[in-house]
Amino acid sequence: MNDATFTKARQSVEALLTIEARSTGSSEIAALVLLSAYNSFDFTVPVADLGSLDGENYRHALNVITLRYMGFEPHTVVENGSARFEAMRGRWAHLSTNKEAAA
Incomplete structure (x- = not known):
């Protein structure tokens, strides 16, 4: 992957x-x-749902x-990534495909 x-x-x-x-x-x-990029065992992105995003997103x-x-x-390329992604994971735990992890 080049720098740009x-x-x-x-x-x-x-x-x-x-967002x-x-x-x-x-x-x-x-x-x-x-x-899903962070932990695809617990979260998956429905490809059809990508259509709900505008072009830029x-x-x-x-x-x-x-x-x-x-x-x-993804959490390794942003500042304070691990904490930010774990907090996000908590906010969206109800969407986990691994029901044990969501509990």
Whole structure:
């Protein structure tokens, strides 16, 4: 992954973290994109739901997926990432596909 692509992906993680925290109509899918890239055992993103994102945020989602494909975990590319992702995981635990983890 070249520096420009990595920078764009890092910015996309930040953008989706912002959307997730705002409680908008796109918050849930933003959270699922990030959480599935972070821990796909407990969270999955329904691909059809990506269609609920506007064009810019859809590209952010694809950038995060690309980041993960290239071997980077999203929480490692942003400041205070581990704490931020664990807090997000707690907020969205009800969406976990692993019902034991959600309990």
